[in-house]
Amino acid sequence: VKEDIRILISHGADRVLMACCTASTLYDSLPDELRKVSVPVIPPTAKEAARVTKNGIIGVIATTYTAKSSAFESELYARKNVKEVITRPAQELVTLTECGEADGNIKKHTATYLLSLLSPFAELKIDTLILGCTHFHSLEKTVSGMLPGVRVISSAREGAREMSRQTENKGKGETVYIV
Numbered sequence: 001v002k003e004d005i006r007i008l009i010s011h012g013a014d015r016v017l018m019a020c021c022t023a024s025t026l027y028d029s030l031p032d033e034l035r036k037v038s039v040p041v042i043p044p045t046a047k048e049a050a051r052v053t054k055n056g057i058i059g060v061i062a063t064t065y066t067a068k069s070s071a072f073e074s075e076l077y078a079r080k081n082v083k084e085v086i087t088r089p090a091q092e093l094v095t096l097t098e099c100g101e102a103d104g105n106i107k108k109h110t111a112t113y114l115l116s117l118l119s120p121f122a123e124l125k126i127d128t129l130i131l132g133c134t135h136f137h138s139l140e141k142t143v144s145g146m147l148p149g150v151r152v153i154s155s156a157r158e159g160a161r162e163m164s165r166q167t168e169n170k171g172k173g174e175t176v177y178i179v
Helices: 002-010 042-052 064-069 071-077 091-098 108-123 134-146 155-167
Strands: 016-018 038-040 057-062 084-089 128-132 151-154
Touching (some): 016 155, 038 155, 042 071, 042 155, 064 071, 071 084, 091 108, 151 155
């Protein structure tokens, strides 16, 4: 993560969106000079989830590493209206989205996997679910349809919003993409 940020800076970036929840779990361990230019996606995602929850019970689906890190729990429990956070690892969902599974193009295996992953959340009475991997954004509508009445928060969208807030009318006004 450190090297990736340094590469982007060397190519002219003055701010870097850490558009990966797993990478964002490492934000606090970055040297000061890299934290100053980096925008992690976990804090703004947790902030939005805490803002919209009505009953304070929030679910999170994330990569195994992100789930084990408790990064979302730490951010969420720091907010006064969050009562309970239930996190489930969903590593297989990363692979499925990388293979093209997306809203409007869901195979039966993916639908079955999603049902098994999400059905316990309904029983636990969550009213908000965080898509704790930026890959999962491509399945947001499908997930929302499987959890009626639950507000789904995309870490991809919240990270992008935070980056926009932090860079509005600042910097060089250029976007650097390294593929």
